[in-house]
Amino acid sequence: xxxxxHIQFDHLTVHYGERIALQDVSFTIPRHAITAIIGPANxxxxxxxxxxxxxxxFESTARWNGSVYVNQVDVMHKKCDCIDLRRRIGMVxxxxxxxxxxxxxxxxxxxxxxxMKSSPELDALVEDCLRQAMLWDEVKDRLQHLGTRLSGGxxxxxxxxxxxxxxxxxxxxxxxxxxxxxxxxMKIEDILREMKKTTTIVLVTNLVQQARRLSDTTAFLSSGRxxxxxxxxxxxxxxxxxLTRRYVCGEFG
Amino acid sequence: MFSSTPREKxxxxxxxxxxxxxxxxxxxxxxxxxxxxxxxxxxxxxxxxLDFILENPQNLMQSGGIWAPLVGTFCxxxxxxxxxxxxxxLAGIYLNEYARDNWFTRVVSLAVVNLAxxxxxxxxxxxxxxxxxxxxxxxxxxAASCTMSVxxxxxxxxxxxxxxxxxPISFRMACWNMGATRWQTIRTIVLPNSMSGILTGVILxxxxxxxxxxxxxxxxxxxxxxxxxxxxxxxxxxxxxxxFMAMSMHLFTLMTQVRGVSEEMQYATAVxxxxxxxxxxxxxxxxxxWLRNHRRW
Numbered sequence: 001x002x003x004x005x006h007i008q009f010d011h012l013t014v015h016y017g018e019r020i021a022l023q024d025v026s027f028t029i030p031r032h033a034i035t036a037i038i039g040p041a042n043x044x045x046x047x048x049x050x051x052x053x054x055x056x057x058f059e060s061t062a063r064w065n066g067s068v069y070v071n072q073v074d075v076m077h078k079k080c081d082c083i084d085l086r087r088r089i090g091m092v093x094x095x096x097x098x099x100x101x102x103x104x105x106x107x108x109x110x111x112x113x114x115x116m117k118s119s120p121e122l123d124a125l126v127e128d129c130l131r132q133a134m135l136w137d138e139v140k141d142r143l144q145h146l147g148t149r150l151s152g153g154x155x156x157x158x159x160x161x162x163x164x165x166x167x168x169x170x171x172x173x174x175x176x177x178x179x180x181x182x183x184x185x186m187k188i189e190d191i192l193r194e195m196k197k198t199t200t201i202v203l204v205t206n207l208v209q210q211a212r213r214l215s216d217t218t219a220f221l222s223s224g225r226x227x228x229x230x231x232x233x234x235x236x237x238x239x240x241x242x243l244t245r246r247y248v249c250g251e252f253g
Numbered sequence: 254m255f256s257s258t259p260r261e262k263x264x265x266x267x268x269x270x271x272x273x274x275x276x277x278x279x280x281x282x283x284x285x286x287x288x289x290x291x292x293x294x295x296x297x298x299x300x301x302x303l304d305f306i307l308e309n310p311q312n313l314m315q316s317g318g319i320w321a322p323l324v325g326t327f328c329x330x331x332x333x334x335x336x337x338x339x340x341x342x343l344a345g346i347y348l349n350e351y352a353r354d355n356w357f358t359r360v361v362s363l364a365v366v367n368l369a370x371x372x373x374x375x376x377x378x379x380x381x382x383x384x385x386x387x388x389x390x391x392x393x394x395x396a397a398s399c400t401m402s403v404x405x406x407x408x409x410x411x412x413x414x415x416x417x418x419x420x421p422i423s424f425r426m427a428c429w430n431m432g433a434t435r436w437q438t439i440r441t442i443v444l445p446n447s448m449s450g451i452l453t454g455v456i457l458x459x460x461x462x463x464x465x466x467x468x469x470x471x472x473x474x475x476x477x478x479x480x481x482x483x484x485x486x487x488x489x490x491x492x493x494x495x496x497f498m499a500m501s502m503h504l505f506t507l508m509t510q511v512r513g514v515s516e517e518m519q520y521a522t523a524v525x526x527x528x529x530x531x532x533x534x535x536x537x538x539x540x541x542x543w544l545r546n547h548r549r550w
């Protein structure tokens with residue numbers, strides 16, 4: 001393991017009850033780069049993300065073997081401090097969830113839990129996060145309105161702003177653009193390219209083209225197994241595996 | 254115009270029958286409520302006055318009013334809630350938010366359900382044995398309130414759990430994903446959005462506490478314990494270690510235990526009891542409506 005490695009999956013196997021979600025997955029995610037995780041439905045992509053921040057804990061039927069190292073610390077170990085871990089990871093899941101608080105308080109939620117008081121710094125942080133999520137211009141005049149009253153696409157970006165609010169060292173995006181229009185998606189992608197200088201980004205996507213244009217490395221999962229991983233260019237242009245080639249060409253999935 | 258097929262005509266007829274039937278049965282429910290209230294008020298009318306409310310029973314209940322039992326019921330209700338609401342709500346929070354689904358949780362849930370099914374007279378016997386005798390509280394307001402608390406707890410726990418479960422799990426997930434602890438999530442998101450449901454459950458227990466007779470019969474209520482006319486004791490008439498009078502028991506006394514009580518007074522006492530309960534339930538509905546309008550999703 002070298003200093004460029006941020007997250008390392010080491011022979012990770014996850015079961016939900018009898019069903020196998022991930023089987024013996026081992027690969028690394030480099031620091032300060034965008035890593036795309038692609039694959040057909042049921043490939044275990046979301047499960048992989050849930051292991052990074054240990055929200056797999058909330059799946060009552062889940063059992064696992066193997067390790068996930070974040071900064072060389074095994075986060076799947078039962079002694080890991082999950083709260084501390086989750087505060088260093090931003091997570092955006094595909095279904096947008098606006099908390100039943102004002103737009104402002106939605107974004108200020110995590111900073112406040114970490115002890116930040118109302119202040120100009122907090123105002124600036126909220127504005128910055130909303131700008132990064134391309135939501136500021138739409139909500140700047142109604143920061144006190146309820147986050148739950150925003151449209152689906154706006155709530156999705158609110159979720160993104162919230163994930164950025166604790167300045168995470170790892171940002172996990174699970175289908176973040178599913179409810180966002182193409183123009184805004186492109187703008188967010190530009191911001192992600194900018195952010196990767198300081199943040200490790202893990203992108204789960206069903207949009208193969210998005211993975212291709214955005215990511216530095218790509219991992220292809222199918223039926224819970226890691227089929228192929230490598231530089232994005234390599235995976236897309238010179239797939240080592242026939243299954244990968246067919247998937248990225250859109251022949252199945 | 255569209256011409257309707259026989260199938261559509263039939264469907265429309267069934268729709269109509271269903272609506273009318275449901276409406277009729279709803280009306281059937283309203284009739285006894287109105288009938289009881291009207292009958293009580295009409296029969297009680299000659300005896301109803303402000304003095305009747307504000308005076309102690311006098312002359313072996315044959316004259317005077319219902320001030321002492323009214324105050325007694327009031328004290329009983331609030332002391333009961335002061336005991337059962339915190340315990341019930343915290344237990345509900347534990348069971349819904351913290352407890353894992355294992356045999357221990359299932360045993361506790363089963364115990365709660367069974368406690369709710371125990372008849373009130375059995376609660377009375379338990380209260381007499383546990384609080385009056387074993388814990389040495391004697392026949393007192395405290396012993397009666399503890400007995401009532403045991404009786405109301407399972408309902409408060411269950412309604413709290415229902416109210417908490419109505420908050421979507423996705424809100425909790427979003428908070429947990431951001432590194433909020435369970436308690437932070439409960440305090441900032443879950444409780445503010447389930448308060449109306451929790452309070453409804455608690456407040457409905459007020460009217461139950463005010464109306465029950467059996468559990469207080471052995472544990473604290475007495476035939477006659479007037480409120481002092483003046484001085485400190487007129488403000489706080491019943492200390493927790495003393496027996497007290499209560500409306501439900503007082504009504505029973507007037508009906509069956511003493512002679513020569515006019516029918517008007519019996520009916521007026523019943524009206525006052527129903528009025529007290531309606532007032533409290535009305536307050537509950539008002540509070541719930543207010544909180545529901547302030548619910549934020």
